[in-house]
Amino acid sequence: MNVFEQAGKLASAALAAKQQVDQSLAKGAEDLGTAVSSAQQAGGHAQQQLAEIGQAISNWQSEMAAFGTSGMVVANALKDLPRTAQALAEEMPKLARRLQTAGTRLGDAPRADIDVMGLFEKIPGTSKLGVSEWDMRVFLSDKHGSHIYPHSKGGSNGAKNIVWEVGADNVRRGAETMTGSEQLYIRFYNAVDSILKNSTTIAKLGITATGTAVLTQAIVTALSYTLDLHRGDITPEAFKGKITEAAVSAGIATPLFFVIFIAVMALFPQVVVVLSAPAVVAGFNALFGIGVALPIVQSLIRHVEADGFGREIKEQYQAATSHGEAVIQNSSQALQQQWQQFFEKPSAIAEPAVETT
Numbered sequence: 001m002n003v004f005e006q007a008g009k010l011a012s013a014a015l016a017a018k019q020q021v022d023q024s025l026a027k028g029a030e031d032l033g034t035a036v037s038s039a040q041q042a043g044g045h046a047q048q049q050l051a052e053i054g055q056a057i058s059n060w061q062s063e064m065a066a067f068g069t070s071g072m073v074v075a076n077a078l079k080d081l082p083r084t085a086q087a088l089a090e091e092m093p094k095l096a097r098r099l100q101t102a103g104t105r106l107g108d109a110p111r112a113d114i115d116v117m118g119l120f121e122k123i124p125g126t127s128k129l130g131v132s133e134w135d136m137r138v139f140l141s142d143k144h145g146s147h148i149y150p151h152s153k154g155g156s157n158g159a160k161n162i163v164w165e166v167g168a169d170n171v172r173r174g175a176e177t178m179t180g181s182e183q184l185y186i187r188f189y190n191a192v193d194s195i196l197k198n199s200t201t202i203a204k205l206g207i208t209a210t211g212t213a214v215l216t217q218a219i220v221t222a223l224s225y226t227l228d229l230h231r232g233d234i235t236p237e238a239f240k241g242k243i244t245e246a247a248v249s250a251g252i253a254t255p256l257f258f259v260i261f262i263a264v265m266a267l268f269p270q271v272v273v274v275l276s277a278p279a280v281v282a283g284f285n286a287l288f289g290i291g292v293a294l295p296i297v298q299s300l301i302r303h304v305e306a307d308g309f310g311r312e313i314k315e316q317y318q319a320a321t322s323h324g325e326a327v328i329q330n331s332s333q334a335l336q337q338q339w340q341q342f343f344e345k346p347s348a349i350a351e352p353a354v355e356t357t
Contacts, residue, residue, distance in 0.1 A: 061291060062249045064290070065213065065216070065250065066254040068290070068291050069213040070209050070254055073208055074129070074261045075276065075284045077201075080131045081128060085117055092136070095120075095140075096116065099120055102119060102144070104145075105151065108157060115158050116159075118158070121269060121272070122164055123139060124266045124267075125269050125271065127197065127198050129201050138197050140164065143166060144164075144167040145163075146163055146173075147161055147162060148162070148163060148178045149161055150176065150177060153175065153177075164190060166189070191263075194266055205258075210258070214247045214254075216250070216292060217247055217250040218250075227300075228302065231308060
């Protein structure tokens, strides 16, 4: 099987996964948008509006949790990557020396730090999962730092003019300029090669993400419907059914998101700079936390509305809801007034009177 067939299968799998996920996300986004739009209309009732928003978020919660879990596992597997040439030299000295000399000739000026990091960023992200110097060196073991514009014709050793290419192909090209189709072939080949060479780490992370999502959703769903079961609002059979449904949903959605992450990192190595950023890592961890907390918060709200915590708590909740209704109405009216004023046509300016003699 040639590389284009393998790349085609990779792209098809990622596309199929994206289409299934997009359908769920689009439905959730549509429901949420409708609910929020309804909440912005004056004269509505806050309890009903908040219930609509809560239901829309609930419908979207499983996909959000699956996305957060996959992103959290991937981001945490990349977060310790070196971010400077100095850190790279200290943490991965053999790899740093390879990046410093790849594609250079005897007598060439030393490669600048920015170009060293540029070549590091061109290593597919799937080879960087787990932050293993060995895995990255395995990927580069049969690669040359090939010049897009030949060195013999004045091509620079900068990262923008270098791609990681199988050594035999580089030697076969000789002093010819690398074509656009050759660069595209190299991108797909490297993506597939990186996944195959680091398949063990990728598989372990995929299993971790899926297992974490399934177990978390099962536990969270059980916790979030325990009070409903206690009140008798649902039967034990329905309680078990909700847990099973949540676990199955997580078991389907999480691998789909994980496949998308893997395909993107393999084909577009530079995206790893974003995924490994501390803010992004923290964001995925927070999204995972929201996916856990949201169903529990909704469970507590249902218990309050059912008078499960006592009359006093329910009255306080109703008072807060009424206050929220007033805030929504006032904000909506103020927004409508500002909108009308902004688009209000200026009154016609009277033409100056013409003096007559």
